[in-house]
Amino acid sequence: METETTSTSNSSDVSDAIQLTEADHATLHTGIGSPAFQGLLWTQWLTAINDNVFRWFVIGVGKDQFLQESQSLLLIVGSSFFIVPYVLFASVAGWLANRFQKSHVIIGCKIAEIAIMLLGVLAVWMLGTPDPQNGVDPAFWWLLAAVFFMGLQSALFAPAKVGTIPELLTEGTIAKGNGIFNLATLSATVIGMALGGWLSDVTARGQSNLWIAAVVLVGIAVVGTLISFLVKSLPAANRLAKFPYNLFGETFRDLRQLFASGPLFRVALGVAFFWSIAAFAQLNIDSFSEESGGLVESHRTPLLIAVTLGIGLGSVMAGYISAGRIDLGLVPWGALIIAVFAFSLWFVPDNFIVDHLTNWKMIVALVCLFGLGMGAGIFDVPLSSYLQHNSPIATRGSILAATTCLAFGGILVLFGVLFGLRYPV
Numbered sequence: 001m002e003t004e005t006t007s008t009s010n011s012s013d014v015s016d017a018i019q020l021t022e023a024d025h026a027t028l029h030t031g032i033g034s035p036a037f038q039g040l041l042w043t044q045w046l047t048a049i050n051d052n053v054f055r056w057f058v059i060g061v062g063k064d065q066f067l068q069e070s071q072s073l074l075l076i077v078g079s080s081f082f083i084v085p086y087v088l089f090a091s092v093a094g095w096l097a098n099r100f101q102k103s104h105v106i107i108g109c110k111i112a113e114i115a116i117m118l119l120g121v122l123a124v125w126m127l128g129t130p131d132p133q134n135g136v137d138p139a140f141w142w143l144l145a146a147v148f149f150m151g152l153q154s155a156l157f158a159p160a161k162v163g164t165i166p167e168l169l170t171e172g173t174i175a176k177g178n179g180i181f182n183l184a185t186l187s188a189t190v191i192g193m194a195l196g197g198w199l200s201d202v203t204a205r206g207q208s209n210l211w212i213a214a215v216v217l218v219g220i221a222v223v224g225t226l227i228s229f230l231v232k233s234l235p236a237a238n239r240l241a242k243f244p245y246n247l248f249g250e251t252f253r254d255l256r257q258l259f260a261s262g263p264l265f266r267v268a269l270g271v272a273f274f275w276s277i278a279a280f281a282q283l284n285i286d287s288f289s290e291e292s293g294g295l296v297e298s299h300r301t302p303l304l305i306a307v308t309l310g311i312g313l314g315s316v317m318a319g320y321i322s323a324g325r326i327d328l329g330l331v332p333w334g335a336l337i338i339a340v341f342a343f344s345l346w347f348v349p350d351n352f353i354v355d356h357l358t359n360w361k362m363i364v365a366l367v368c369l370f371g372l373g374m375g376a377g378i379f380d381v382p383l384s385s386y387l388q389h390n391s392p393i394a395t396r397g398s399i400l401a402a403t404t405c406l407a408f409g410g411i412l413v414l415f416g417v418l419f420g421l422r423y424p425v
Contacts (some may be wrong), residue, residue: 006052032177032288037168039230039400043106044161045184050113052192053199054120054180054217055082058147060200061124064207076415081144082151083279083415087406088101089155090401091250092243097159097243097397101425102167110225112153119148119216124206124213149406155408159400164233165394166388175326175385179319182377183312189282189307193303194301237394254402257395264390268329270383274376276410277338281307281372285354289353302362303369310360326385330378337375344368 031037059078096105126139169177199216203209244250259265285303297390314337318330345368352361391399 017026032169032173032180032211034168035230036232037165037177038114040106040161040164040168041181041184041225043110043228043231044181045167045188046220046227047110047113047154047157048185048188049192049195050117050217050220050224051082051150052189053196053220054117054150054163055079055147056179056193056196057206057213058120058124058143059215061097061127061366062140062141063204065137067125070362078147079279080412080415082154083408085152085220086155086158087251087405087412088247089152090405091146091247091398093156093404094254094401095160095244095250097163097401098238098395099236099243101236102160102164102397103228103231106157106164106231107225107228109157109160109220110228113150113221114225115217116149116153118214119149121210121214121217122161125210127206155404158404159397160233162384162388162400163391164231165397166236166391167328168232171389174389175322176319176418178381178385178388179315179317179377182315182379184379186308186311186315186373188359190301190304192303197301202421210302214353223390233392236294237396245294250407253403255397255405256404258399258406261399264387264399267328267383267387268399268406271380271403272406272410273386274380274383275407280414281409285369294318294413302366306366306369307373310375311377312373314374314379315381316377317374318378318381322385323383326382326389328386330382333349334375334377334379338372338379341371344371413425 055078061128062078076381084398120143123139123143150271151287162300165177165181166174195216199213200206203213206213207254260267282304285307289303314334317333321327345365348368349361352365387400388396
């Protein structure tokens with residue numbers, strides 16, 4: 001009898017929280033041009049830049065710790081350390097987004113980013129003179145620990161960030177807002193990868209001028225933290241939510257809840273597919289560049305720019321084509337464009353990277369990658385908008401966290417596939 005009373009009370013409190021947030025929605029300064037949404041947009045932009053700067057800087061530093069034939073393994077291991085927290089701590093991320101006001105979670109994660117960047121720079125400073133013949137320097141594992149913590153920070157940040165978008169935008173503007181958000185995030189990815197490669201070169205892979213890396217990494221984190229104070233969100237959706245001590249059990253519960261939602265689950269699978277393929281393509285471009293004549297980290301930059309410009313254009317196109325509604329009819333068209341241009345990469349000539357960008361081989365590669373990105377943008381925006389807008393307010397954090405878990409679980413599987421493809425069969 002006591003259990004039944006408690007259950008009823010919890011249900012009532014959650015219902016009250018839902019009514020409160022819906023009533024407060026009108027008090028937010030909503031809209032794409034509002035300070036709250038712009039604060040969220042630029043906070044995410046700087047976070048994505050720093051994620052990629054740090055990750056690719058670490059990969060550049062780590063290449064001196066491994067023999068040439070093992071460096072493709074480093075690429076997968078380094079990225080996996082960043083991605084595993086998304087799967088392990090998905091339930092905690094969902095709990096934070098439900099239990100606390102999302103803007104407070106965002107600010108807390110940004111403050112943590114500053115400390116993690118300081119840890120990462122310290123770990124690079126501790127590295128001795130690289131000698132791959134004698135194995136990996138023990139300090140390198142501290143560096144991978146910093147990558148893990150950066151992934152954890154990003155994992156906890158994700159549901160609060162994505163869950164804030166539908167609180168600031170209406171159904172008529174959410175598709176356009178997601179298009180702009182995708183453009184910002186993916187442009188930040190390219191900027192971060194290029195800047196990370198540059199930091200690796202300018203610091204001689206962490207052996208000199210380390211102060212430059214410290215200024216860039218910590219500086220971006222500090223600026224992003226200051227901007228995050230502009231973000232506004234609704235009150236906590238469920239203040240009675242209990243901490244998920246059983247991480248895997250709670251994650252499976254969230255996944256079952258997502259599966260039971262029917263349409264939301266199918267849309268979540270589409271979102272997971274998009275991010276899995278995106279991560280696979282990002283890593284594959286590094287190998288694509290290296291095997292096509294690229295000699296330094298910066299040679300992959302034009303390829304990444306082509307993909308990102310394509311995704312940005314596709315995302316914005318999807319937002320405008322939707323014309324004030326969420327149009328899932330765009331999804332199969334986006335998938336078709338992805339398939340056509342992904343297959344066309346098979347026809348790109350060998351050794352297309354030379355000293356200039358105007359040779360016809362490079363142009364063919366850039367066009368194929370641009371088209372691939374454009375299809376991806378058209379594919380993702382309607383799915384993300386539908387998921388955000390139709391998730392129940394009280395469980396939105398858990399729904400988005402479960403989707404993130406699906407996405408990054410798929411990424412880990414594809415990393416295993418990519419690792420297997422490195423060996424002749």
